Structures are given as C-alpha cells and as structure tokens.
Amino acid sequence: MNSPPLLVTCGLPYTNGPCHLGHLRTYVPADAYVRYMRRSGEEVVFVCGSDNHGTPIVVSAEEAGVSPRELSERYHRHFDETFKRMDVLFDRFGMTDDPTNHHRTKTMVSELIKNGFIYKQVVHQAYCTKCRRFLPDRYVEGICPHCGTQARGDECDQGCGKHLEPGEIRDPVCKVCQTKAEFRDQEHYFFKLSEFKEFLLPYLEKLRGTSNARNYAIGWINDELHDWCITRTLEWGVKFPGRDDLVVYVWVDAPIGYIAFTEEWAKEAGKDWKRCWCGENRVTHFIGGDIIYHHSIFWPALLKAAGYGVPHAIVASGMVKVDDHKFSKSRGYVVWTNDDYLDKGLPADYLRYYLLAYTSHTKELNFSWKVFSERINNEVVNIFGNFMYRTLFFAHKEWEGIPGGAVDPAIIAEIDTCLTTVDGYMREYEFKGAVDAIMTLAAFGNTYIQTNAPWKLIKTDRTAAAQVIKNCIQIAKALTLLIEPVMPAKAQECWKQLGCSDKVADHQIAEAAYPVRETKINAPFPLFSRMEEDQVKELDALLQKRVAGANKKVEKIPVVTFEEFQKLDIRTGKVLSAEPIPKSNKLLKLQVDIGSETRQIVAGIQQFYKPDELAGREIVVVTNLAPAKIFGVESNGMILAAGDFASLLVPLRPVDPGTKIR
RNA sequence: AGCGAGGUAGGGUAGUCAGGAUAUCCCGACGGGCUCAUAACCCGUAGAUCGAUGGUUCAAAUCCAUCCCUCGCUACCA
Numbered sequence: 001m002n003s004p005p006l007l008v009t010c011g012l013p014y015t016n017g018p019c020h021l022g023h024l025r026t027y028v029p030a031d032a033y034v035r036y037m038r039r040s041g042e043e044v045v046f047v048c049g050s051d052n053h054g055t056p057i058v059v060s061a062e063e064a065g066v067s068p069r070e071l072s073e074r075y076h077r078h079f080d081e082t083f084k085r086m087d088v089l090f091d092r093f094g095m096t097d098d099p100t101n102h103h104r105t106k107t108m109v110s111e112l113i114k115n116g117f118i119y120k121q122v123v124h125q126a127y128c129t130k131c132r133r134f135l136p137d138r139y140v141e142g143i144c145p146h147c148g149t150q151a152r153g154d155e156c157d158q159g160c161g162k163h164l165e166p167g168e169i170r171d172p173v174c175k176v177c178q179t180k181a182e183f184r185d186q187e188h189y190f191f192k193l194s195e196f197k198e199f200l201l202p203y204l205e206k207l208r209g210t211s212n213a214r215n216y217a218i219g220w221i222n223d224e225l226h227d228w229c230i231t232r233t234l235e236w237g238v239k240f241p242g243r244d245d246l247v248v249y250v251w252v253d254a255p256i257g258y259i260a261f262t263e264e265w266a267k268e269a270g271k272d273w274k275r276c277w278c279g280e281n282r283v284t285h286f287i288g289g290d291i292i293y294h295h296s297i298f299w300p301a302l303l304k305a306a307g308y309g310v311p312h313a314i315v316a317s318g319m320v321k322v323d324d325h326k327f328s329k330s331r332g333y334v335v336w337t338n339d340d341y342l343d344k345g346l347p348a349d350y351l352r353y354y355l356l357a358y359t360s361h362t363k364e365l366n367f368s369w370k371v372f373s374e375r376i377n378n379e380v381v382n383i384f385g386n387f388m389y390r391t392l393f394f395a396h397k398e399w400e401g402i403p404g405g406a407v408d409p410a411i412i413a414e415i416d417t418c419l420t421t422v423d424g425y426m427r428e429y430e431f432k433g434a435v436d437a438i439m440t441l442a443a444f445g446n447t448y449i450q451t452n453a454p455w456k457l458i459k460t461d462r463t464a465a466a467q468v469i470k471n472c473i474q475i476a477k478a479l480t481l482l483i484e485p486v487m488p489a490k491a492q493e494c495w496k497q498l499g500c501s502d503k504v505a506d507h508q509i510a511e512a513a514y515p516v517r518e519t520k521i522n523a524p525f526p527l528f529s530r531m532e533e534d535q536v537k538e539l540d541a542l543l544q545k546r547v548a549g550a551n552k553k554v555e556k557i558p559v560v561t562f563e564e565f566q567k568l569d570i571r572t573g574k575v576l577s578a579e580p581i582p583k584s585n586k587l588l589k590l591q592v593d594i595g596s597e598t599r600q601i602v603a604g605i606q607q608f609y610k611p612d613e614l615a616g617r618e619i620v621v622v623t624n625l626a627p628a629k630i631f632g633v634e635s636n637g638m639i640l641a642a643g644d645f646a647s648l649l650v651p652l653r654p655v656d657p658g659t660k661i662r
Numbered sequence: 663a664g665c666g667a668g669g670u671a672g673g674g675u676a677g678u679c680a681g682g683a684u685a686u687c688c689c690g691a692c693g694g695g696c697u698c699a700u701a702a703c704c705c706g707u708a709g710a711u712c713g714a715u716g717g718u719u720c721a722a723a724u725c726c727a728u729c730c731c732u733c734g735c736u737a738c739c740a
Contacts, residue, residue: 056739138739297737298737385700
C-alpha cells in the first residue's frame, strides 16, 4: 500500500500540427498498458499534456496570425478530443504553458542553480534582423563551408553530410523570410550534463523499459557528454529565473510538464504528487524512439541534479511507416487520426488493435489500408468476433442464455495459461505477444466448438451440448476481459452481450478464470463488422492521391546529360551600364561586356538593385539564350541570380569578361 | 563516419537474451470437412539450405568472429 503509484506518461504532443498515426503508436500502447495494469490491481496514474513552447510554435502562430498561446490552445483541444475519441484516457492532460508548469520549471531551475549545476557562457548565434529573433539551426540555411552546397544550419544535409558548428555556415539566411542572417554573441546558461556520466551509466544499466531506450542511451554516454545549453533568446516560454530576456529551452520545461501534470492531477484528486516523483518511484515514460536521449540522458540528469527521483522505466516505440515509406507529412505518407480515420466512421478499436498487434513495440510498424483491412477482417472479425457471436447465438437459441453446470477444468486451465502468457508479455511491454496470446485463445475457442460440434450433439445429448456451450461462454468471457485494454469499446459491448450490466473495465483480468454463472441473455448481434473492399479501395485512393499531390509539389528534377549541359554558353560579364525600362517597375536594361562583344540584356531585378549599384559589377550571363523582346526591348541573354530576391551570382575571384563557366 | 535496429517459405511476422529433436502465426495456393456462425469456422498438403562465410559445441536461426545488404538516429529541431 505504501509503494508509490505506477505513474505512466506519454511523450507530449507538440502544438503546431494535428494528431497522426505516428503519435498514436505511443499513446495507444501506453493506454492499453495502463488499462491492463489497473485491472491487475495496480494503482496507476496516467498523465500527459501538450508541449507549447519553442520557436516552431512562434513561427507557426505568426503564420496563422494568432498568438502562440492561442495556437497552442487550439491544438491542445484538438489532441485532447482526439485522444478521447481514441479511448486514450488520461487522468490529466495539461499544457506546458499553464502556471503549474511555469512554477515547477522555475523552481527546478532555481534548484539546479542553487546546487551549482548551471554556468554562464557566451554563445555565437544566428539572428534574423527582419524577424527580429534568434534562429535555431533548423531556421538557418546557407552554404556548406566544406563542400559548397546548400545546407541547413546544423548539417550539410544535401551535400557532404558533415555536422556544422554554429557560425560555421557561410552566407546564412533566415529560412522564414530569406533575409540575410547575422551572428550575434549572446550570454546563455549551461547545465553541467558532463558531470553526470558516472551517475548515468549504472542508472541506465538498471533502467527498466524497452532495450532500445537503454542501448541507445548507453551508446551515447560512452561517446562524449557535452554540457547542455538550456536557455534561448525568445519571448515565448518559461522565463529563466532572474533573466527576463531568456526563456528555458523547451526540452527543459517539456519533461518537467510530466511533474506539473501530476501536480494538477493530485490537486484535483486530493493526492500527493510527491509520492510519484520524490525518492523511489515507478515513473514509466512511453515515448517515440526519436526522443530517447532526452528522456534517458538529459531528463534523469536534470531530475538528479534538482534532487528529484529518477524515472523507473522508459518504453520507446519503433517508427511508423505508411505504405512501406518513411512517415512524411510533406511527401503525403501520413494518416491523420481524424480526417483519414475516425471521421470516416471507422472504429477506434480497429486502429488500436492494429497498432498493438502489428509487431513488437520497438520495431517498425507499417500501415497500409490493404494490410489493415486484411488483419481486421481475418483476426478481429473472423476469429475473435465470429467466435463470440456463434457461441452467444447458439446459447441464446437453445437455452435463451448461459446454461447451468460447471465449467470443464481443462478449459479453465487453458484460460489460466493464456492469462499467464498475457501477463508476462504486458509487463515486458510486448503488446503484440499479449494480443497474439489472446487471439490464440480465440482460435482455441473456434477449434473447441468446431470439434465438439454442439449443434450435432444437441440432437442426441442436450446436457453434453450445454456443457460444450458453457465452456465456450467461459472462453468468451475470458476473451472479453482480456481484450478490454486493446479494444475497450468493443469489449464493453461484448460484456453486455454476456448478460452483464456493469462496466467491464471495473473487473479484474483475473476474473477471466472465475466460472460464469447461469443467466439469461438477449439475442446477440454481430459486434465486429468487416472492412468492405470498396471502402478500403476508397480509403487507399485518398492516400495515393495525397502522395501523388505531394510528389507534384516536390517534383522530380530531370537529369541532364553532360552534352545537354554543354549546350548552354555561360560566361562572366561586366555590367557597363544599367537603366530602368520606362513603364516597367521590375525591368532593367543592361549593357554587358561579355568579352567578344557588348550585349543588351533585360533583367527583372529593378526592385533589388539600383542601376548605378550595378555598373561595373562582374556577373554571370547565359549568352546563347534565344533573343526575346521584353516590354519592347530586345534582350540577348540572361543574367543569373538566385532566389526570390534575385541574389546575383558573381565570380569569387576577378576574371576577364567572357570567361566560360564550366 | 559513429551508434542502434533488422535481413526467417510468394508476402507479412514470431522464435534469438537463458542453444536441443517435426522453425511459429496470419494471408495467399491446393485438397477435404462442417453448416451453430458475418462465404465466417475446422482439418490436411505443398512451400524456408533461418543474409553470407568461418568458428565454438554431441547439438546453432539462437553463442563468437568477419563480411554483405536495408533502415533509423546523431545534442546548439520539437
């Protein structure tokens, strides 16, 4: 009784986009685990909340023309509603921007400072003068200093793949507004993460949960542990104590949200949150595989440094694929929980089943409408649903309910075996194994009723037939109790069909082996309807259409041969003069020296360059472009410039006009 | 590049940590049965040199080594 409650959390959904299948891969198994553990007699607290801070939300809010708080509240409501529709039921679903979390975060950061784990250091950071904010790496673009290709701020993703240090990138540009970014020095606060290596190693060895979380983290630690910059120059977020110009990095206040949400739950429920978080605890984090290091390295170190208990288990799920492609919103390989699934009238329970039964929790899960419908039809409808229905139908037809008499001990033994198997898998976070064991029991039921054929037996021995059906009902009851964590809504309907008027969720799993009593039941009806082929095709067509649409957007760039490239005559040139073309607000008429001759070229760059600014400039020209008349002025070539703001291409070192570019 | 995960019949997937005799389950193919049931259910047959090579062992999908292929992750994105 004195042991702390089992506190289960889920990785916090970020409030700048709607809920999709990738989210559910964490939330559904967590919910199933919570339901199972509760019904195994554990005291369980299940909390989550939305993650509201960080630059991406500020940018998204600006684009939407609302405040970050308002944007967060919109998506917060969205996630809250979606989770409820999916029967993922938290005891508390809070917001990291709510006062409880601001308070808890400030308190913890103060504790870190007091305990001597924070120090100041000047950081070199990209700043956009137009957006007037410091730019996280994902919002900086520029030229890779190693290979010269276009690169992101933190990594040369298109070219050599090298990691870039802040300030290393050349010609940085703000990704949001394309304005040239500059680097500014700024004082920031660091957490002495490197001091926690000795603590973390033995901690991780003993950490419960899935092996991927453990292995990944240990691998990281064995490498090198840097100190961690925990502040950002941003308006939106939790203010760093004593510094109104800085907020703490969202990866600090987001996990602290777990504590804040527990506090909020405890206040409401009249419980003590400290039992969950201080000293020995049973905190179990369900997270996606992409945020393992935050939860198994940064987070335990923060907790330890601030004097709190550290997590007991970390359960990390594998990735989700769609049609065997990497999950990608931009490429169209995405399944939106509401638009693509629930709003189509499909039952939450089918998706829950698929997510839990597809494969091991740590492995990659592929979603396709074809496989989805096949598995639902074959396993849920045919094996499970049909066994329930044929059993209840026959019982009702012949006895108007569950007949009397004892249940065969061999049947109880079969159920007991199943219970043991399921329990083992659930406690190892192997949900597929648990579902498989349940389905094996359903298959056993089918084999049992088939080989004993009560419909034949009843013609010669009514008592023997009653015994068979009684045994089948016992299996049906066990199945109902066992499947509740997986398919709560369907299980409740099964429970009702079995003649029970209360909530199946209020009954312990162990009751599966308690003998069913004689009782009347209503005429059953099929609870699990098939996915029809037409419907599946329709759903799949929608997905294919989205993928095709996305492909069009990213549109494949055709490959040119070297010969084709050579057809272009690209040379350096020198602008001799430039003048605006009357009645045009975009065009400039240029006279360009290309070595062999002087060319007249019309270019649409008037908004970006003053004529006298261009005179004398060395530029790059396509000289063999077919001549054209623009605004009545003849143009014999094309000036090369990059981007919407026409950044002119210029030779880095001086060359003679007319030098061929190859 | 480093780290991690994976490569098992036509497709998907279990078993690998704690090595054992006919390698699991689902779909698909073929043949049979049943008719209580949502053309659902049951039984049977065919189909896998368990990525490759070498090693340890009485015994290897499983342990060790090397290699090949696929995918994911890599702190100053969330």
